[in-house]
Amino acid sequence: MGISVRNLVKRFGDKTIIDGISLDIADGELVSLLGPSGCGKTTTLRCIAGLETPEEGRIEIDGEVVFDSASGIMVEPYNRSIGMVFQSYAIWPHLTVFENVAFPLRVRRRPNAEVEQKVVRALEMVGLGAFRDRSSQQLSGGQQQRVAVARAIVHAPAVLLFDEPLSNLDAKLRDRTRAELRKLQRDLHVATVYVTHDQAEALSLSDRILVMSEGRILQQGTPEDIYHAPTDSFVADVVGAANFLAVEFRGQGLDGIRAVTRDGAPVRASTGSVPPGPGTIMIRPDKLRLEPAGPSQENRLPGTIRQRLFLGGHFEYLVEVGADTVRVISVVLMQEGAPVLVAFDAVDCVALAGAGAAVS
Amino acid sequence: MxxxxxxxxxxxxxxxxxxxxxxxxxxxxxxxxxxxxxxxxxxxxxxAPSTFTLKNWGDLASRALVHTLFMTCFISVVTSVFSTAGGAAMAWLVYRSDFRYKRSLVAAVGLSFFFPGFILGMAWVILGSPGGVFNDILEHLFGPDVIRFDIYSATGIIWIQVLHILPFAFFTIRGPLISMDSSLEEAAYASGATPWQVVCRVTVPLMIFPVMSSLLLCFVLSVEQFAIPAMVGIPGHVHTLATELYLLTSFSPTNTGLAAAVGLSMSAVTGLSIFAQRRIVHRRMAPTVTGRGYRVRELSLGRWRWVATAACVFYVLMSFIIPALSLIYTSAIKFFVANPFEAAWTxxxxxxxxxxxxxxxxxxxxxxxxxxxxxxxxxxxxxxxxxxxxxxxxxxxxxxxxxxxxxxxxxxxxxxxxxxxxxxxxxxxxxxxxxxxxxxxxxxxxxxxxxxxxxxxxxxxxxxxxxxxxxxxxxxxxxxxxxxxxxxxxxxxxxxxxxxxxxxxxxxxxxxxxxxxxxxxxxxxxxxxxxxxxxxxxxxxxxxxxxxxxxxxxxxxx
The missing domain is CATH 1.10.3720.10 (MetI-like)
Structure with missing residues (x-):
């Protein structure tokens, strides 16, 4: 049953924030909406929650129509079976931890014994069993986030909605909480929408990722699909660090697409299919290798090291390859200014139509 | 579809x-x-039975009323300039200098702020009227009719109103001053400016909008003042629009129609001032910063400290302590005499x-x-x-x-x-x-x-x-x-x-x-x-x- 969204349109004034989105989320599935700020991902989530009224479209939650522009149905958020975690957590400062979590049950007028039992269970699930009588103002950011999660799940809603729930935590805590959220969602087995601009979060948590831009869905698929086989340079860039080489595609062969760089060096890519003509080849920085300078061959391009940054476990190099600059992750120590060969395998190259973004 | x-x-x-x-x-x-x-x-x-007329609006242009309008504006402009200057100076003392008695000053100004205007006015009549305490003291010191102090005058109205409105200016200006990003001033120090250069070139220019806003608000408060001009001005035949309106309404021959026209003109003056003030506030007042706990560098007053302290003590005495004492005194004697040693206590x-x-x-x-x-x-x-x-x-x-x-x-x-x-x-x-x-x-x-x-x-x-x-x-x-x-x-x-x-x-x-x-x-x-x-x-x-x-x-x- 889960969530079903059809042809959703939302405008603020003249500006179209959501431009005809459709999506389906099955029970127990966690779907991330990934994209830069302003792409419409949070607005989509808020439309599902009922906090925004869309202009057009239809939304079903757990088989019940909660919004339908055609028949003028708009169910208020408090009449939808949802649990939501806000970016700011929105923990009510005047209530204790227990009462914050109990709120969804209290407004549904559940008997005290049931409230007690369910709140305790929810707090234990997020690891805050000992905190029930704390004032919500004595909590750290991470604890507040857990209270927000407990409050969202306590009444066993049909769907869970997360609005960038980890963006206010520090990096270490974020990694740990990510893993816990994943386990919690698996255990509860509810349809979940997870809004984020953090590619690592989306990749690690999701069953499916929807990459959004300017109110539309650019690509959707499993994290592996999206990461390894983006269909668009924007998607490639959003889900991870990416290098783009401007090339001229020559045509499809048995072993992949052949192309030449602007300097005439031959390149072969085995992922993606594009018509002959100008285009882009995308390669992840960790798939590039630095080799001693030598003659240019297929997928071995001559370049010059412009900058080296030591990042602990590895180096990050900026290498000038013809007219392009690429980022290379490598454990090999090389000097700035040194001539090198940048080598890569065809299986790691994704052929994309259109121009790519420059490495910043 | x-x-x-x-x-x-x-x-x-x-x-x-x-x-x-x-x-x-x-x-x-x-x-x-x-x-x-x-x-x-x-x-x-x-x-009352009544018919349509334009006479009230015509009567507004009479010499007496035009004079009253000018008098009101004169009193209010002077009041607002002095109140704002005093309030701004005190705010600066408390939040930017090494003035010693900051907490006491804020508390005292707060006390004056809540001292009702009509009670302050009354106290000053007791103090400053021809038979009042101050003139009695002056007479004892210098002999009869050498120096006299007459509260029943435009100066008297201004004096009491400044005492009454100054705390308002203080509280209006202190907000923006507190929330002003102090790193702007620190940057000026770091650029080699002397303390006085920082005040003149950074603090004052940044505070110009709050000060203008305070001037306008104090002007409006002064135009609105009724009790003080009524207690002091009516006996002294100095009229403001507010007291004129009251006289037209409450004493025969009443002329409520004219009073209405006066009231609407008054509202036009105050309404326009408030409109101007809102426009100023809507512009960015000064760059502000929130949640930063850095202490602002305090400017040393040096030997000016005594002048500042004396001025503040004088203000607190005049605006609250002496008026309050004079009221307590007057409330505890049988017949009013200026000399407490001649008084019959009761x-x-x-x-x-x-x-x-x-x-x-x-x-x-x-x-x-x-x-x-x-x-x-x-x-x-x-x-x-x-x-x-x-x-x-x-x-x-x-x-x-x-x-x-x-x-x-x-x-x-x-x-x-x-x-x-x-x-x-x-x-x-x-x-x-x-x-x-x-x-x-x-x-x-x-x-x-x-x-x-x-x-x-x-x-x-x-x-x-x-x-x-x-x-x-x-x-x-x-x-x-x-x-x-x-x-x-x-x-x-x-x-x-x-x-x-x-x-x-x-x-x-x-x-x-x-x-x-x-x-x-x-x-x-x-x-x-x-x-x-x-x-x-x-x-x-x-x-x-x-x-x-x-x-x-x-x-x-x-």
């Missing part, structure tokens, strides 16, 4: 609440103004208060109007602030403008408007008229106090309640109201104190059975019963100051 507008059940609730709020506000504020406008074109007073003034049923009644009325009225005023204020800052349905801008209007309308003018419109209503002559009038007059106090906190309230706190299953009313009651509690508390006390000491509107609206304390004090004073007037003032001041203490101590932070 035809698209129907989606129906939301929650929106019906909002619509109903908003429409009711709008109607009540419009009724309270538009009715008196409309009746003033109507009245200004009528020959007779409210309730408690009879206080006993007389207790024995006087009229005073007890006034006290009870004041408690009802201030205590009960403030609940109504606050309720309306919350509804307006929540509508205009959060719900924002169609028409919320109109409501916002409507609720701001009383800022620009002097109390005595609103009083006249109510006098004119409520004559036709069954509640005329009851306390309800006073309550309605105060609710309207001080509505901006409530909306500003509550609105400031509504704006700060994270929208997600309420949305989280909806997402948790609470409908609009439940989430308002269980989440919004508890979170607004600090603003509700301070708003209630603010309204209570304002209602408690309001005199201008009451002067026109009271009847024998609806007398309030401020009017009783004034009446005793006008009947030359200084002893009882002072006794009642002392009690009123103690109540006001005690309430202020409660406001300051109340747990304002959650």
């Amino acid at each position: 035809t698209t129907l507008p989606a129906r939301r059940s929650g929106e019906t609730t909002i619509r109903v609440v908003f429409v009711l709020t709008f109607l009540v506000t419009a009724f309270l504020i538009v009715t008196p103004l409309a009746s003033l406008l109507y009245g200004s074109f009528q020959t007779g007073g409210p309730g 408690f009879r003034n206080y006993v007389q208060l207790w024995d006087n049923p009229g005073t007890l009644r006034a006290f009870w009325n004041t408690v009802l109007v201030a205590g009960g009225g403030a609940v109504l005023g606050l309720t309306l204020g919350v509804l307006v602030a929540y509508s205009t800052h959060r719900l924002k349905p169609r028409g919320h801008r109109a409501l916002d403008i409507l609720a701001c209007l009383p800022f620009g309308i002097p109390g005595i003018v609103i009083g006249l408007g109510f006098l004119w419109s409520y004559v036709y209503l069954p509640i005329y002559g009851t306390l309800w008229v006073l309550v309605f009038c105060y609710v309207a007059r001080f509505l901006p106090y409530a909306t500003e106090t509550v609105g400031a906190q509504v704006v700060q309230l994270d929208r997600a706190l309420e949305e989280a309640a909806w997402a948790s299953g609470a409908n609009r009313i439940a989430s308002f009651r269980r989440i919004v109201l508890p979170l607004l509690r600090p603003a509700l508390q301070s708003g209630y006390f603010l309204l209570f104190i304002a209602y408690f000491r309001e005199i201008a509107a009451a002067a026109l609206l009271y009847t024998a059975s609806t007398q309030v304390l401020s009017i009783s004090i004034w009446a005793f004073f006008e009947n030359a019963n200084w002893g009882v007037a002072s006794a009642l003032s002392v009690i009123t001041t103690i109540i006001t100051v005690a309430l202020m203490g409660a406001v300051m101590r109340a747990p304002l932070k959650l």
Whole structure:
């Protein structure tokens, strides 16, 4: 049953924030909406929650129509079976931890014994069993986030909605909480929408990722699909660090697409299919290798090291390859200014139509 | 596919609440103004047979009234310049210099702020009138008629008003000064500027908008002043628009039509000033920063410290301590004599208060109007602030403008408007008229106090309640109201104190059975019963100051 969204349109004034989105989320599935700020991902989530009224479209939650522009149905958020975690957590400062979590049950007028039992269970699930009588103002950011999660799940809603729930935590805590959220969602087995601009979060948590831009869905698929086989340079860039080489595609062969760089060096890519003509080849920085300078061959391009940054476990190099600059992750120590060969395998190259973004 | 507008059940609730709020506000504020406008074109007073006329507006141009207009503007400009200069100087002393007695100064200025204007005026009549304390001292020192001090003059009005309004300027300017990003000044120090160069080239230019805003607000407060010019100006034949309006309304031959025209002209002056002030505030006042705890570098006063201390002590003496002492003194003697060694001490003034049923009644009325009225005023204020800052349905801008209007309308003018419109209503002559009038007059106090906190309230706190299953009313009651509690508390006390000491509107609206304390004090004073007037003032001041203490101590932070 889960969530079903059809042809959703939302405008603020003249500006179209959501431009005809459709999506389906099955029970127990966690779907991330990934994209830069302003792409419409949070607005989509808020439309599902009922906090925004869309202009057009239809939304079903757990088989019940909660919004339908055609028949003028708009169910208020408090009449939808949802649990939501806000970016700011929105923990009510005047209530204790227990009462914050109990709120969804209290407004549904559940008997005290049931409230007690369910709140305790929810707090234990997020690891805050000992905190029930704390004032919500004595909590750290991470604890507040857990209270927000407990409050969202306590009444066993049909769907869970997360609005960038980890963006206010520090990096270490974020990694740990990510893993816990994943386990919690698996255990509860509810349809979940997870809004984020953090590619690592989306990749690690999701069953499916929807990459959004300017109110539309650019690509959707499993994290592996999206990461390894983006269909668009924007998607490639959003889900991870990416290098783009401007090339001229020559045509499809048995072993992949052949192309030449602007300097005439031959390149072969085995992922993606594009018509002959100008285009882009995308390669992840960790798939590039630095080799001693030598003659240019297929997928071995001559370049010059412009900058080296030591990042602990590895180096990050900026290498000038013809007219392009690429980022290379490598454990090999090389000097700035040194001539090198940048080598890569065809299986790691994704052929994309259109121009790519420059490495910043 | 035809698209129907989606129906939301929650929106019906909002619509109903908003429409009711709008109607009540419009009724309270538009009715008196409309009746003033109507009245200004009528020959007779409210309730009397009357015909249409343009004469009132023509009479505005009479020599006497034009002179009064100029006198009002003169007094108000001088008052606002001195108040703002003094208030700004004190704010700078407290927040930017190494002045020693910062906490004491802020407390003392706060005390003066809550000292009711009409009581201050009365005290200064006792001190500065021809037979008063100061002239008696001067006579003893220098012999009769060498130096005389006459409070019954334009200078006297300005003097008392500056003492009264200066704290307001202090509190208006200190906010922007505190929140100004101190790194701007630090950057100037780091660039090699001397302390005085920093003051002149950074602090003062950045504070120019707050200072201009304070000048305009003090001007409006001064134009609105009724009690001080009435006590000091009427005996000295110095008239302002406010006292002129009062005389035209309350003493025969009355001319309420002309009074209405005067009131509307007054509102035009104050309304335009408030409009200008709002425009200034809407520009960015000064770059501000929040949540940074760095101490601002304090400028050393050096040998100027003594001058600064002396000036502040002088102000505190003149604005609160000496007036308060003179009232206590006057309340405790049988007949007024300036020399305490010749005085016959007594408690009879206080006993007389207790024995006087009229005073007890006034006290009870004041408690009802201030205590009960403030609940109504606050309720309306919350509804307006929540509508205009959060719900924002169609028409919320109109409501916002409507609720701001009383800022620009002097109390005595609103009083006249109510006098004119409520004559036709069954509640005329009851306390309800006073309550309605105060609710309207001080509505901006409530909306500003509550609105400031509504704006700060994270929208997600309420949305989280909806997402948790609470409908609009439940989430308002269980989440919004508890979170607004600090603003509700301070708003209630603010309204209570304002209602408690309001005199201008009451002067026109009271009847024998609806007398309030401020009017009783004034009446005793006008009947030359200084002893009882002072006794009642002392009690009123103690109540006001005690309430202020409660406001300051109340747990304002959650």
